[in-house]
Each structure stands twice: as C-alpha cells, then as structure tokens.
Amino acid sequence: MPSYKAPTRDTRFVINELLDIESFGNLPGFEAATPDMVDAIVEEAGKFAAEVLAPLNQIGDSEGCTRHEDGSVTTPTGFKEAYKQYQEAGWGTLSLPEEYGGQGLPHVLGFVLEEYLATANHAWAMYPGLTNGAVTALLATGSDELKQTYLPKMVSGEWLGTMNLTEPHCGTDLGLIRTKAEPQDDGTYTITGTKIFISAGEHDLTDNIVHLVLAKTPDAPRGSKGISLFIVPKFLPDDSGAPGERNAVACGSLEEKMGIHGNSTCVMNYDGAKGWIVGEENKGLAAMFVMMNAARLGVGVQGLGQSEVAYQNAVQYAQDRKQGRALKDRPDPDAPADPIIVHPDVRRMLMDAKAFNEGMRALILWGALQVDLSHKSQTEEERAAADDLISLLTPVIKGYGTDRGYDMANAMQQVFGGHGYIREWGMEQFVRDSRIAMIYEGTNGIQAMDLCGRKLPANGGRAVQAFFKMVDDDVAASKDDEQLGDIAARLEKAVGEQKAATMWFMQNAMQNPNHLGGGAHHYMHIMGIVALGLMWLRMAKVAAAKLAEGAEDKAFYEAKLTTARYFAERFMPDAGALRRKIEAGSDAMMELTPEQFETAA
C-alpha cells in the first residue's frame, strides 16, 4: 500500500524562511500566525491528512461512489467519518472570515492545508475543496441575506457547496448554456435544466448541499453576457435556517471516470428548483470568475499533490528495490545488486520530481501570500500589485502545475517498472487521479489563452512587466555570487526567452491572433519555468545564507542548493526551445483543411 507523510519540514521552510510571513505581522490575520501557531497548524494538518485521509485513498478508488434509486449517493467507506473529524476540528474555517465563524488566518495556511488534503486523498479533498470557490463567490457578490443564511453553515463545514457550470453541449463556452431561470413574484427564480460533471454534486457527508448554478433568465442577451449565477440548496432552509423542504434538484446519474472514483461526479437535474440570484442578473460570468479563480489555484495545488505523494513512494521504492549495479561507486561491492536509486536514470526522474514539487510548493504559497496581500495590504497600490501578480500567475499555477504534475506522477510510476502498472502498488491511481487536473476548471489550453489573451495585455502589460522586474531584480542581486551566480545566469537566460516571446506576440498577434493562440501553451510553460526558477533562486539564497551562518540541518540546506542547481540545469533549457516553437508561428498549424486530418483512405 502506498504511504504518505506530510512534507512539514519543507512547508515550514517556505513559510518561515522563504516567505518570512512573520514580517507581515502588521496585517490583519497575520498577527495570529505566529511561528508557534504556524508550526502547530502545519503539524496537525499533516497528521490529519496522513493518518485519516491517506489510508482511505485506495479504498475510495476501488469502491467508488454509489447512487441509489432515490437519487441519493453513498461515498466510499470511511469518507463520511473522516469528514466528521475534519469538520469538528474546524479545519474548513482556517482562512475564512471571522465574521462568518472563520478563523481569519492567512490564505498561506489555508493552502498548506489544501495541499496536504489533496495529496493524501485527491477525491476526498474535492468535497470540502469545492466549497471554497462557492464561499468566495458568495462573499464577493452575494446579498447580505444570502450571506447570513449560507455562509456560517458553509464556513463551519456543516453544509458543503458545489459549482454547476457545464452542460452536455457546453463546457468551455458558457455562453451556450441552456439552463433556464424564471423569475418568480417572491424574488426567487425557478431553475430548470441539466448540468453535467458536477463534482460532489450529491453525497452523504452533510445534511445539506449548496449548489451555485449558472443559468439564463428569459430575456437574457445571447452569449456570455446573458448568464446569471444562482444559489440552489438541496434542502430549502426553514425559518430557523435548518434544512427544510426538499428542493427539485437531484442527481440523475454518476459518471464512470478514469480516476477520482471516490468523488461523486454527478449529472444534476434541475426540475423547477427554487433558486436565489447571487449578484445581479446577467453578471453571472464575473461572479463565476471569482469562484473559478479560487478553484483554479486549488487545482494547481492538486497538480503538486499527486506528484508529491507519487514522489514519496518512488523514493521509498528506489531505496528498497535492488536491480543492477551502480555504474560507479557501488554502495556494497559484494551485493548481487544495488538499490535502484544508484542508477542515474532513476535519479533523473526523482530529481525532476523533487525540483518540481519543491519549486511548485514555494510558488503556490508565494501565490497564496499574494492573495492575502491583495486583500490586506495597507495601501491600494500594494493591494493592486499583489492582485496583478496573482491574477497573472493563476493560469500558470493551474496549467503548468498540472501539466508537469501529471508528468511527474507518470515518471514516479515509471520508477516502479512493471509494478507501477499494477493496482496494488497504488502508483497508477496517482496517475489516473492527477489526469483530471489538466482538464477541469478550464482545460490547460484555456489557461494558456487566459494567460496570453487576457492577463498579458491587461493594463498595458503592467502585470507581466512587474513580474519581469521582480525576476530581473533577483537575478541582479545574485549574479555575482559565487554559489548563486550560475543559477542566476541561467534564470536570466530563461526570462530573456520569455521576454523575447512576449515581444514576438506583441509584434505578431495583432495581425494574426492565431499566432498568439498557437504559442499560448508554450508560453505558459516558459512562464512556469521562469516562475519556478525564481523560487529556486530565492530558496538557494536562503539555503546559502543558512549554511554560511552554520545552521543545523545542514543536509536539508545543501539539498536545496543542489536541487536549485539541478532545476537550473535540467528545466531551464526548455525555455529556449519553447520560444523557438512560438516564433515559428501558426501558419503550418492552421493550414490543413479538416479533411486533410483524416488518415483513412
């Protein structure tokens, strides 16, 4: 059976040493995040994830969810009990506002928890995970009455939330949705239609489920300008706020999927269900994006999560499994075979995953800090600067994080050879589960277009220029350093490739937008390399300083320096190749007629 231990040492390194969140103690919420508090949360969250959730991961995969004839859904053995523990411990309240019963702690800590949950049990973590997006949308655009009715119960985790966007004929293109919302005299709406791929759409974890649903009012404009957002509870709250009358929304069936079997992916039928509008009519897309952006960061975390757990198990296997002999320096020259961790190609895969995971963890928590700063910094300018950065990096964290996270899960499966393909070892589940993260909450192709078509040009390129300045400043500060100089020089080269690609888009995309579309995915990957490269340069700098001052835990800091070098040597060269692909343009890509794609005679 695969195992999981929360990487608490690495998390503390990022929070305390890299981000130094204590230095933000003057901001609301951060004052409570003392080093002791951070330590306690990190340790306890890690324990819950490792001890309660991880043991349910394979069970969830093999049992899956069961839909009964009445439309109710039973989750796999142990899921409900684990949720009860989670809720009673108040984990869901961590970084939610105190006003509604939350603890008001920084999102940095909320993301640590999210990482551990998603790593230990991707499918389980989606039940509480999707609620975050729903809460964020309600907070941003809901009426006071809706907030008072739903937020305390959703913050406490008594009720869980869902996001209902997709329909059979419409996924990415939400302008095509057909679900109808008829206004009623009492100010409510009657919702009718079918939604598909609704994660956690129906389950037995909570007494009530709160659906956030996109629908169109009768006279709505065509396309995405005519979408509104509604809140549709499974049970209508009665006068005391408790679940009352059953609403006309039900799970019609469960999808059979490649993975995340422990999560119920539902077809949801709305048959004249009662709903309340969230925000204004026809402004649903904006509210949806608030919800979506929170969800996208969460999906990036999932990319890291499955890569991390796969890595941990591969490291263990590589130390236990003995095959072949080291090409050099055999650990035991008399043994018939050496542990496979001695083989360079196994090392290559393990180092790839280590460099990716630790870099992504730093980037995600740095991103979470930007979320905090975008709300809590003292000046409007500081808030805008943080918002610029996290808006720019959200598609990168989601798209690059899940593309590469999937690659790493596959590489870790590869370390197991034939055993990686067999169910019982659990590695193939990590691959199947992590595959969804490249698809949902906007495919990675959509992330790339969000980055290049929307985020890059926004405000005259203000955000990406700020990003370049941040990288340039760090490069300049380390370029002449003996230990960091080579890493900085390689990062300078990589960001140079990104700048050149940005310039190429500026010069060519206006005349032919397909040049932008054809290069967007590659650009997202260049930016992922540069963003992780920046994190690695910063981590190396911290590690070098710690070693210079004679810190304990020398092996940890030396590993950081070595891994930073590895990242610079083995990840950064791709930036140049990706730039060359972008600069090839989209002519060959777009030239064929649909018929020319057919391969049969």
Place this chain on the structure above:
Amino acid sequence: MPSYKAPTRDTRFVINELLDIESFGNLPGFEAATPDMVDAIVEEAGKFAAEVLAPLNQIGDSEGCTRHEDGSVTTPTGFKEAYKQYQEAGWGTLSLPEEYGGQGLPHVLGFVLEEYLATANHAWAMYPGLTNGAVTALLATGSDELKQTYLPKMVSGEWLGTMNLTEPHCGTDLGLIRTKAEPQDDGTYTITGTKIFISAGEHDLTDNIVHLVLAKTPDAPRGSKGISLFIVPKFLPDDSGAPGERNAVACGSLEEKMGIHGNSTCVMNYDGAKGWIVGEENKGLAAMFVMMNAARLGVGVQGLGQSEVAYQNAVQYAQDRKQGRALKDRPDPDAPADPIIVHPDVRRMLMDAKAFNEGMRALILWGALQVDLSHKSQTEEERAAADDLISLLTPVIKGYGTDRGYDMANAMQQVFGGHGYIREWGMEQFVRDSRIAMIYEGTNGIQAMDLCGRKLPANGGRAVQAFFKMVDDDVAASKDDEQLGDIAARLEKAVGEQKAATMWFMQNAMQNPNHLGGGAHHYMHIMGIVALGLMWLRMAKVAAAKLAEGAEDKAFYEAKLTTARYFAERFMPDAGALRRKIEAGSDAMMELTPEQFETAA
C-alpha cells in the same frame, strides 16, 4: 463509442512511394510483394482490424479476463472468435518462413499488420504478438527437433507462445532469477519457480500454449552468464505432435492492472514442469535478446498504435464539437459557436499527433525494411549495414516511440475536455493501455542505456556514424531546394545537436559513466527527433515531386509538405534543449544522499 479506420492510404504511401519496396524485387520474399499484393494485404488487414478487432476493444477493457478455480482463464467476449478468424485467414503466417508454413513475405508487411492490430485492440493483439518473439528465438537458436515440433504449429497460429522472464524480485536484472532447471537423464529439464507479469500466460484462444522460460541450471555461474532458455509447453506434444499430457505449469493468479485488461497478465507457477533447452546452457541471455529485440520493435508499434486511434477519434470530435469562436476567419459567422478544430491550441495537439504518427509509421516500416535487408540482402556488407541500423534504432523506436506515443494519447484525450475523462468516450482507455508500452520489454530507461551504453560504442561507433552519414547525405541533397531547404536546415541543426551530444559522451563518459547514464534518456529523445526528422524530409521530398508531376490526390501531398514543416518547426527545437541538459552532466543529479530525498520532517 470510439472508432477506428486503418490508415491504408498513408501505409501505401510509405511502402510504395517512400520505401519503394518494389525496387527490392530481386530479394527473396520481395518478388511476391507486388503492388497489387501489397494493396490487397493492406486493405484486408485494415478491414479485419477495423471490423473485427476494434469493436472488441472497449468490451475487453470492461470485462477483462477471468481466472477460474482450476487455473484456466477465459478471455473477454468475442476474443476467441476473433482469434479463430485471424488464424483461419492465416494472418499470423504473413512474414514467417515458408519452411514452417509461413508466407515468407517481407517484414515490412508483417509490421503493417502489427500496427493495425495493435491500434484496433492493443490487448487482443498481444496474444498473437508475443508469439513472434518466441518464434524468432526458436528459429535462431532452437534444435531441429524443437523447430519441427513447435514451429509449424506456432507459425500457423494453432499454438501461441509467451515469454517468461520476470520474477517477483527481478525484472530488469535477469542475473537475479531463481527459477531452477534440473537436467534429467532423458535430456529434458525439470523447471521450478515463479514468473510474474506473463502476458497471455494462460487463455482460451488455442489448444496449447508454448512458454519460453529463462531459468538457471544447478551449477550455473552467478549473474546473467548463468541463464538458460527453455521451452515449456502447457501440454506435452504426444507422438503425433498433438497436445498430450498436461505439464506442471499453471496460472496462479491474474494481475489487476491500469489497462490492457483484455490481456491476461499471469503469475505462472512452474512446479517441476518438463522443459527442453533452447540453444546451449548458460547462453540464454543471447537467445533472450533475439526474442526481445523483435518484441521491442513490436512495442514501438504499440506506441504508434494508441496514438493513431486516439488521434482519429480526436479529429472527429474536434470537427463535431462546437465551442467558442475562431480568433480569425470564422467558418460560419452567424453560428453561435465553431467546431473546436478552428482553435489553434486544438490544432497544435492534432498536428503534434499527426506529425508524430506519420513520422513514426515511416520510421517503423523503414526499420522493418532494415530487418528484411539484414537477412536477405545479397552481400554480407549490405546485410551488416542494415543490421547496424536496425540494432541502433530499435531502442529509439521502442523508447522514443512509446514515450511520445503516450504523450499524444494524452493530448488527444485533452482535445475532448471533460468528456476525455469519462469512460464511455474511450479516450481514457487509450491512455491507460498505452501507458504499459513505456514499461514492458525493458523500461524506456533501459532502452536509453541500451542505446547509449551498448549500441553507440559498438564496433567503434560504426552504426551511429552510418546514421549520421545517411542524415547528412539527405540534408545535403535538399538544402538548396526551395521547398525543402528550411526543413533540411532545421534537420541539419538537430543532427548537429546529436553529434555534439555524442561527442560530449565520448569525452566525458569514460571518466564518469554516470554522465552517460544521466544523459541517456535525453539522447534517446534527440535521436528520435532526428530519425523522425529524416523520415519527414524524405516524405516531403516525395510529396514535392508528386505535386510537381501533377499527381492526383493533391490534398494528401500538400498535407505531407505542411506536416513536414510543422515537424521541423515544432519538434526539432527540443534537440537543442536536450543537448544542453546532457551537457550539464550528472553531478547535481547524483549528489544527494538517499536521506536527502525524504520530504517529511
């Protein structure tokens, strides 16, 4: 339900126009391969695969195989009947020697059949597919008596064969095997031990199953120099050659796997089974390699296969599914949405797969031709030259072909968005099935070491120098051509990266072999890019000539030219990045202690 049509037009292009196999008509077997014969075989093989095997692919996945209490195994619905048709039509005899009842046709045609079978139904195709390797090993090293007893039945497909190498504690490192072979007075051996991951180890397709088994005799030297190869039939042939007494070999259990559920992956227990030695004692590894090299090419074909069928379905979906609007030149400006094939990022994925598939198909059939020429060319020199090339390229076809084939299956799944993750569309099965090809018959890390540690230095680098010369000659011939010049220039650059990486190995691997091990996988990928690049340059040349002479089917040849350009622009740049990674060396890769890989506190 996914569909499949054999890409017969493209196959005929490769055989007749690119390889021009008619020009080899003076060689044995080729004289029968007239254009009419080739056409008939291609069409009929395609029909059988598409009409009989493809419809069983999803059934095989959902039903899987069933082991009964007596150790017998039932294959999924329809598999047995399909095999009967296959055998009665004599498909298995295509390129096997006439001496044993085969048709003696070129391997080029045998590989076409293999591609179609593996594409239509990967799991089914493994039953006859593994027999090829067993037949090859028997032909090369079996005694006349063994050949007479087994080959006619295996060639006709009346009996199927298996390869029994892996044991619980030993996969790659066959020197560790423990299965024992005790010599008996009658010249036979008594085989005892456990083999795992035995594909098609037990099934209901044939009356007998012929196991080729690696084992150690009592006084065998330690390690891989003490391995012998045995033939162990499920039923001992009686005096008439028919299946007689049951041998003491049985399927102990079936593995639960990520995919290829339609194939029975068995634990095989040898409990004093009767076996006959194939070749000499302690020379089993060499015999095994004969078997393995045939099997590895077959696995490369599987890499192409799943990518091809995934591609065909993605092309169809991309034309049917309507989401979003084209960035430029909408096909129907009044439609609410356009087919997603208009979106550059969808095109990018489809063109990637098209460029890979058609390039791989050319490389595989070119490789099959080298197999033919290595046996049938008129001079020893020509035979050696062909053998050099196919020995060099075998790990590339297997390793690069399956790594990238898997990437493409995943990209094609991505085209489907959320629907790609759902069982019924079939895309996720292609991903799960194709994943095994990177692992079995030697993981791709082993392929990389075979290429760099064994094939590159063999005979003073003779093979790779011949490969470089072949590429250089083609580049030189096309460099000044208006239509081909840019493709040739980009190929020249890519092969330059390969030459530089080769040189770097020569200068550094002696002093530290980990530098070779740490770069081998990247090198294999550079060589894959160059090899496919060479095929694309040649295909572009043929297409340009056809267009110049005013051939019909203009759209086909124009698509070849465009796709060649796309390959040059979008695949070749990676060669430079891979070289830079190789030249970074293995120091950072090998530096950490095993403890430094641990992530928990």
